Amino acid sequence: MTTEAGNPIPRFPAGFLWGVSTSAHQIEGAADAREPSVWDAFTAEPGRVKDGSTAAVACDHYHRYREDVALLRELGVDAYRFSISWPRVRSGDLDFYDRLVDELCAAGVRPVPTLFHWDLPAALDWLDRDTAERFAEYVSVVAGRLGDRVPQWITLNEPAEHTLLGHALGVHAPGRRLLFDALPVAHHQLLAHGLAVRALRASGATGIGLTNSHGPTWPASREQADLEAADFYDVLLNRLFADPLLLGRYPEGIGELMPGDAEADLKIIAEPLDWYGINYYAPTRVGAPQGTEIEFGGVSMPAELPFSVREIEDRPVTDFGWPVVPEALTDLLTTFHERYADRLPPVVITENGCSYDGLDDQDRIAYLDGHIRALHRALEADVDVRGYFVWSLLDNFEWAEGYARRFGLVHVNFEDPATLKRTPKASYRWLRDVLRAQKGAGA
Template identity: 50%
Template sequence: MTTFPQGFVWGAATASYQIEGAAREDGRGPSIWDVFSHTPGKVADGHTGDVACDHYHRYREDVAIMEDLGLHAYRFSVSWPRVLPGGTFNAAGLDFYDRLVDELLARRISPVATLYHWDLPAELDWRDRDTAEKFAEYAEIVHHRLGDRVATWTTLNEPWVSAFVGYGSGRHAPGVTDPAAAFTAAHHLLRAHALGAQALRAAGADEISVTLNLTPMAGDPEVTTLIDGLANRLFLDPVLRGSYPDDVRAHIAKFTGLDLGDLPYEPIDVLGVNYYTIARLAADPAAPGHAEYPGSEGIAWLPPHGVPTEMGWEVIPSGLEDLLLRLSRDYPGTPLMITENGAAYDDAVKDGQVADTERIAYLDGHFRAALRAIEQGADLRGYLVWSLLDNFEWARGYHKRFGLVRVDYESLERLPKASAHWYREVIARNGLD
């Protein structure tokens, strides 16, 4: 592979509820995902994050694996209900992240902290306006403890998923199915991002970010414009320009009487980009609409081209290249970081190894697409692969494996896959010294 620019950051990412376990230890309170996963029928085979990968107890082993891979950075999320269970400060909850950050720095791995990756304390709700203010208070508390060692702070991970999968289709926690609730949650999440960013800025945070899952569209613009607005511009414009696009604002007004003019704004230093696939769309008068895109009646989602991943997602690296160039064109001056990209495959252990050649091909194609975007002017600063470990894949439970490292969910043994060894070689040839 052609060499990436000097200073390019390579790493991996995880999320607290997906890997930590220790759901009831050291004062941690329940999250909406604890409640959801323990509700019969909500998660495949009744799986929960109670134990997950037991990273809470095995973090030193996991950080040693990161060091062996040569990672420059590790993106993790802080568990809000571990820090503020029931709204009360729990010092023991932050102690874990103290230990994790110190272990990362001891092995020369830069910590990248995400404050919210979907595990909202169970007593809170994104339909409530004051949840945004509570998030800002939480951000300030975490920064006060870790800000002397953590340079990069991400407010939210994928607010589109939190809003429209959590409150639109109900496939994710808290399992609400109401278009008005989905738009209300989206608005309050955007408020939380801005207020949290303001709190972090006031506290002296070095670098502030937000991570958005962004989906390029394929199809006639008359069909794709609405879905692009709901999937992408609904979040991009408020975060990077301070207001909603006019067409999105008008669409939201069809479902809710929210005062959209009360949206605060705080510039960010880098935009986190999560990319997995594209959406292929076509007009179809008989299409009933998609619950995660309220008002999408008459638009059909077409099946993927080629062989999809285990998630059913089309493998299309050119979509990443197009996305990075679009962001550079439409939102100039915004540094970019790929904060998630990866694939789930049906990994099999044979002779003590996992020869996940499909994942290697997937990552290789996307790395090359990212490099092409850089060569055309995209200000891409780094690439964090999803995920370091196989983990709890939300409503799909433990059935989908994204990890560079295989986790045996009975013994909890870690086994680096062929993709992990390949990634080590990529890192050694590219970017930072």
């Protein structure tokens, strides 16, 4: 496969895992067949979702999963990262995931389930330590049912965003605006992860990881105030959720802010991982606080925060307004390689993608091309990267943005809910050809 410059995508190592990702709440629909989640309650409140929509039907993947697995087969991916709805399992419905996993296995596609992707059962609360125990119990049930066919597991998806957007800033479910009082949510999710790892190990599972969202933090200037603000932001978004897992400790000054016996909990949180998942979208430019509330990336940033997020100039942006900076993915991975050294297990990029409208999505092709090349440069720099998953297979319910943002390789016609017709985009065909070329080259 060639690029706009006429150069082929570099060859990746044998066994490198190519995949695509989705999440349950964003695509499944069939909301009336499960317990409510915090997102059901959130979207029912007027003004919470920009287009006033909900995920009650979404892509109706619950009923159309065979059609979607056929798209995976035709695309030629090795693996499919999906999530399991904890509210659906609490309702007694694991049969759907049995059917989905069987369909994937029959198609030769590795199932890679995420056990929590933000759709917390409405009856539970991450401010309560007990929720971590309930999560481990749920994980045991799922592993007991699906473990004979699942070779790779993800415990949590992006606990940073779920903490910050959902509990600190209030723009995601459950809609709380606690600012730094949301730190217990971070700790309890990390504790839930550690307990889930133990539950999975007890079931005989292997291939266990979790996925965090990470990105480089760029200071707005070399002024001391900007450097200090950027360092704080980097701790909050990157190290707060990586250090406990990989080093067994919180960044300096954070541990004493956590609830309960944090030191004892860290022994559980730091259970060894088989691999570490990273979701990458863009770097963040950060400076000293400016004393006013600002709107950035659709998120209202309170004036009292000890930093301010600034625009990254002179870069193309996606329809979401996010800057396109492929080389920052290389920088992120080499930084992690240097920071954590032998404590960093093999890395998998579990999400990377962009929001663009249209079926002839050449901007998405350019985005993916650039990021795959950036990933290869990290491999050349001796970072142990084992896989790459595109977000997302389908256009879907994009949380507080509703259906206005289209991340899919496959277009879904939400304007016709009777059919929700799937139409592969140009980027789908491009990626299919890239994968064929990789495999044809003996990769």
